[in-house]
Amino acid sequence: MIQRLIEHVEGEALLRLEKDADGRIKRADILFPHIRGMEKILQRRDALDALAFTPRVCGICGHAHLMATVAALESCYAQAGVSLEISAKARTLRRFTLAMEMVQNHLKWFYLTLLPVVMGPAYNRDVSVLSAHTAASACGRAVAVMGGQWPHTSYALPGGVMCDPSHVERLQALAAVEEAGALFQKRMGLSVDAMAELEDPALLWRTEGDLALLLRRLEALELLEAGQSFDRFLVLADHTAGPAGKSLKTRLAAVETAYVEEDEPLQSAGYANFAKPVRYRGRFYEVGPLARAMVAKDPLVRRLHRRYRDAVSTRIIARVKEAAVLLCRSAQMLRQIDLGDPSYIKPRYALRELGSLKGEGAVEAARGSLLHRVHLRNGRIARYCIITPTQWNLASATDEPGVAATAMVGLKDEKAAEVVFKAFDVCSVCTTQ
Amino acid sequence: MKKELKKEARRGQIMETALSLFAQKGFYATTIPDIAKKMDMSVGNLYNYFPSKEALAQEIIRYVSTMLGETIHEINESALTTKEKIRRIVRFYFGLCEERPELIEFFLRVYLANREVFHDGCEGMICVAPFMTEIMVFFEEGVRAGDLRNQDFFSAFGLFMGYLGGMAFLNGERILPKNLESYADEIADNIYGALKA
Amino acid sequence: MALKLLWLQGLSCNGNAHSFFNVPDMAGVLREFAFIYHPLLPCEATLEEVSGGDFSPDVLIVEGALRRDGVPRGDEEALTLITRYAKQAKWVVCAGQCAVFGGIFRLNEPDKIAGALYAGQERGGFLDAFEKKIINLPGCPVHPEWLLFTLRMLALGTVPRLDDLRRPVELYGYTVHEGCLRNEYFEWKVDAKDFGAKEGCLFYEQGCRGPYTRGSCNKILWNGVNSKTRAGMPCIGCTEPDFPAERLFETETLMSIPARLPLEVPKRAYLTLTGMAKAFRIPRLTRRKFGEEEP
Ligand code: SF4
Numbered sequence: 075m076i077q078r079l080i081e082h083v084e085g086e087a088l089l090r091l092e093k094d095a096d097g098r099i100k101r102a103d104i105l106f107p108h109i110r111g112m113e114k115i116l117q118r119r120d121a122l123d124a125l126a127f128t129p130r131v132c133g134i135c136g137h138a139h140l141m142a143t144v145a146a147l148e149s150c151y152a153q154a155g156v157s158l159e160i161s162a163k164a165r166t167l168r169r170f171t172l173a174m175e176m177v178q179n180h181l182k183w184f185y186l187t188l189l190p191v192v193m194g195p196a197y198n199r200d201v202s203v204l205s206a207h208t209a210a211s212a213c214g215r216a217v218a219v220m221g222g223q224w225p226h227t228s229y230a231l232p233g234g235v236m237c238d239p240s241h242v243e244r245l246q247a248l249a250a251v252e253e254a255g256a257l258f259q260k261r262m263g264l265s266v267d268a269m270a271e272l273e274d275p276a277l278l279w280r281t282e283g284d285l286a287l288l289l290r291r292l293e294a295l296e297l298l299e300a301g302q303s304f305d306r307f308l309v310l311a312d313h314t315a316g317p318a319g320k321s322l323k324t325r326l327a328a329v330e331t332a333y334v335e336e337d338e339p340l341q342s343a344g345y346a347n348f349a350k351p352v353r354y355r356g357r358f359y360e361v362g363p364l365a366r367a368m369v370a371k372d373p374l375v376r377r378l379h380r381r382y383r384d385a386v387s388t389r390i391i392a393r394v395k396e397a398a399v400l401l402c403r404s405a406q407m408l409r410q411i412d413l414g415d416p417s418y419i420k421p422r423y424a425l426r427e428l429g430s431l432k433g434e435g436a437v438e439a440a441r442g443s444l445l446h447r448v449h450l451r452n453g454r455i456a457r458y459c460i461i462t463p464t465q466w467n468l469a470s471a472t473d474e475p476g477v478a479a480t481a482m483v484g485l486k487d488e489k490a491a492e493v494v495f496k497a498f499d500v501c502s503v504c505t506t507q
Numbered sequence: 508m509k510k511e512l513k514k515e516a517r518r519g520q521i522m523e524t525a526l527s528l529f530a531q532k533g534f535y536a537t538t539i540p541d542i543a544k545k546m547d548m549s550v551g552n553l554y555n556y557f558p559s560k561e562a563l564a565q566e567i568i569r570y571v572s573t574m575l576g577e578t579i580h581e582i583n584e585s586a587l588t589t590k591e592k593i594r595r596i597v598r599f600y601f602g603l604c605e606e607r608p609e610l611i612e613f614f615l616r617v618y619l620a621n622r623e624v625f626h627d628g629c630e631g632m633i634c635v636a637p638f639m640t641e642i643m644v645f646f647e648e649g650v651r652a653g654d655l656r657n658q659d660f661f662s663a664f665g666l667f668m669g670y671l672g673g674m675a676f677l678n679g680e681r682i683l684p685k686n687l688e689s690y691a692d693e694i695a696d697n698i699y700g701a702l703k704a
Numbered sequence: 705m706a707l708k709l710l711w712l713q714g715l716s717c718n719g720n721a722h723s724f725f726n727v728p729d730m731a732g733v734l735r736e737f738a739f740i741y742h743p744l745l746p747c748e749a750t751l752e753e754v755s756g757g758d759f760s761p762d763v764l765i766v767e768g769a770l771r772r773d774g775v776p777r778g779d780e781e782a783l784t785l786i787t788r789y790a791k792q793a794k795w796v797v798c799a800g801q802c803a804v805f806g807g808i809f810r811l812n813e814p815d816k817i818a819g820a821l822y823a824g825q826e827r828g829g830f831l832d833a834f835e836k837k838i839i840n841l842p843g844c845p846v847h848p849e850w851l852l853f854t855l856r857m858l859a860l861g862t863v864p865r866l867d868d869l870r871r872p873v874e875l876y877g878y879t880v881h882e883g884c885l886r887n888e889y890f891e892w893k894v895d896a897k898d899f900g901a902k903e904g905c906l907f908y909e910q911g912c913r914g915p916y917t918r919g920s921c922n923k924i925l926w927n928g929v930n931s932k933t934r935a936g937m938p939c940i941g942c943t944e945p946d947f948p949a950e951r952l953f954e955t956e957t958l959m960s961i962p963a964r965l966p967l968e969v970p971k972r973a974y975l976t977l978t979g980m981a982k983a984f985r986i987p988r989l990t991r992r993k994f995g996e997e998e999p
Contacts, residue, residue: 417900631983
């Protein structure tokens with residue numbers, strides 16, 4: 075058995091690989107060794123305090139946790155029969171800041187996680203870091219213009235958002251979106267618009283840019299087709315670039331969060347693991363940009379899928395493309411906002427006036443579907459349950475390997491395993507919160 | 508220095524005189540010449556002390572408020588329980604009603620009833636700030652000590668002062684069968700009962 | 705010679721690492737500092753090498769709360785690793801609320817989890833032996849420019865002057881309230897009627913802790929453009945030892961009087977000034993900022 079510490083994945087994960095007689099990977103256990111206990115910490119707290127707590131689950135996708143908390147608390151109102159009015163402006167601002175967080179995530183992942191492992195010493199550290207930095211700080215700035223800061227703002231709440239942007243803020247945010255778009259174009263060799271509309275995969279290989287470079291390198295390493303898994307995709311929430319749904323290969327169907335179930339973490343001798351596997355109607359599904367593209371019938375990703383199925387190449391391109399789509403849509407969203415709309419419409423009741431409530435909020439985060447389930451009693455949290463995208467993608471059950479573990483089976487060596495693993499965009503801190 | 512002190516004393520005398528005249532004849536019917544006459548001083552000289560009747564009235568309300576504030580301050584700073592503090596405040600207030608009815612009259616009939624007089628320089632609660640500050644401190648500390656129920660300040664304040672004002676009014680109209688001070692402890696207990704945590 | 709930095713983590717959300725990644729001048733950072741290890745940046749060594757080796761950093765940066773065991777980093781316990789390098793380093797910079805006081809994650813096991821020198825508001829952390837080397841930069845997360853300032857001062861050979869909690873005075877000598885765009889509303893006691901408006905101060909209803917929270921959020925803006933209180937989100941006091949308080953989004957009042965007042969302001973002074981300010985209605989502060997027309 076080979077044991078490998080995988081670093082720079084929002085913390086670390088331990089890979090335990092078993093090989094067969096030919097040296098190919100036979101079994102892969104993925105272990106996440108710490109837990110911080112956020113679900114327990116939230117117990118007995120005031121419901122609105124969750125707005126400040128859950129973003130602190132994760133330093134890179136905390137904003138998605140904020141949005142999931144808001145959605146869960148708003149659904150508590152719905153369960154109580156209290157209808158909330160959320161202005162179009164507030165909805166759009168929430169989607170905008172969430173999209174910005176996703177873009178910073180995707181580009182950081184590309185430059186800081188993926189390029190180094192795929193390119194090996196052939197990549198230029200400073201160029202990578204500075205590219206990631208330009209994209210991330212522009213996107214972070216866009217969130218901050220509306221939410222005050224990134225990371226860890228809590229500017230959205232049941233009823234709307236806390237900010238009140240004028241044209242000044244709108245233009246500041248637009249400039250940030252454009253800065254990220256310019257970086258994308260400069261480094262990837264395609265404008266965000268061109269990338270968002272791209273349908274023909276062949277064009278990707280022909281552009282001069284970091285993505286093409288990476289693809290050619292994957293090709294040389296014979297990894298384009300590596301990393302296939304169950305070929306089942308799940309999207310629990312509607313999102314900026316498409317609808318909720320699931321896709322079994324290419325067959326689409328509707329989803330219901332009631333079928334989402336957590337299980338106990340895989341036990342592996344001698345090493346702690348806190349990653350709880352999660353299944354939909356008893357089956358593992360992949361979540362994230364590839365799943366979203368499949369469910370949204372994205373033409374480029376569908377064509378890649380025809381050739382490579384759910385392999386690393388499809389997965390990687392889906393994520394890079396999603397960054398471009400989100401940047402395009404973000405600029406449109408900002409322009410469409412009616413600044414005269416109210417930011418916040420106070421709910422008629424406080425949660426503590428409504429007795430016992432159950433709610434659930436699903437949000438599409440950078441890495442996929444994020445689900446928060448909450449049970450309130452007189453405005454206090456009786457139970458809080460967080461199911462993260464990386465649980466879907468990374469966690470295995472004792473009786474069945476999960477999506478990433480399955481994707482690694484049959485790979486020729488640990489290097490390939492690391493590429494496949496990192497292509498999922500692992501987040502150690504979210505997986506175990 | 509001596510001259511200053513003398514002037515201060517004189518201002519005090521003018522205010523006391525005015526207070527008694529306001530109580531006898533009413534605020535509007537009392538004129539500056541009336542006050543000057545009673546003080547045995549010229550009208551011109553009186554204007555050296557107070558430029559107008561409004562200014563005089565404002566000064567009086569500040570004076571009353573400071574006096575009330577100082578006493579409640581002492582009560583606040585004492586080691587008494589909240590319940591006991593309420594008794595002290597009520598006793599003090601009723602004592603004042605008996606001993607210096609003109610002060611209470613002025614507060615209830617002139618200050619509260621003629622807000623236009625107290626416009627310029629006396630907006631809102633400014634002229635009664637010393638009293639208001641101490642009464643707020645009293646309530647805040649009562650809640651902090653766990654003795655009083657946390658609620659809106661004005662709900663509690665209205666209950667407290669409205670009750671005392673009402674009793675002072677009944678007393679002034681000579682409707683009460685017993686003397687006011689004999690009601691003090693019972694009323695204090697009622698107030699405590701209504702406000703306690 | 706570039707200052708050698710080693711960034712190690714206890715129990716953390718990685719938020720300080722990401723926050724730091726937002727420094728305005730990353731090119732400068734890459735030029736001026738040599739990262740032995742950082743959770744995001746490609747660096748000289750892997751965590752496994754750090755854990756097996758001996759890198760003698762100039763500055764150890766600690767992110768996250770500490771616990772005696774149960775927090776493996778590579779083959780070692782995080783605390784063992786951090787303690788070993790704290791011994792070697794010239795300076796130990798605690799980046800963020802968790803490393804300084806234990807933060808939110810301490811609430812999971814308050815008697816087992818703590819920061820470097822503090823367990824919440826009490827003394828008694830895991831790195832007491834290194835007190836003289838420690839510089840505390842609380843905040844959830846740490847402000848990237850506060851950390852960069854501290855590192856640059858150390859690179860210049862100057863230790864920033866520290867207060868009694870070992871925080872640089874030039875960063876924590878301010879309150880968050882200072883520089884907030886809502887100061888005039890605070891002065892004249894014009895409260896924000898609700899969330900979602902540029903107008904009004906968030907101290908009276910929405911729970912803003914700016915007047916008693918130390919930090920220069922409104923002097924050195926976040927992401928170069930804004931702060932939470934400017935945007936409309938109340939300060940939640942994330943730099944303070946008592947973070948996180950209960951009910952962060954409403955003001956605790958006792959008979960309508962804020963239970964906590966601006967730092968060192970006596971209650972009577974506050975109440976007197978409040979009474980004064982409330983007596984006046986400043987028309988400009990009761991209107992929408994841009995007139996009645998919508999923006
Ligand atoms: S919102 Fe907070 S920081 Fe801003 S002025 Fe009011 S109290 Fe101060």
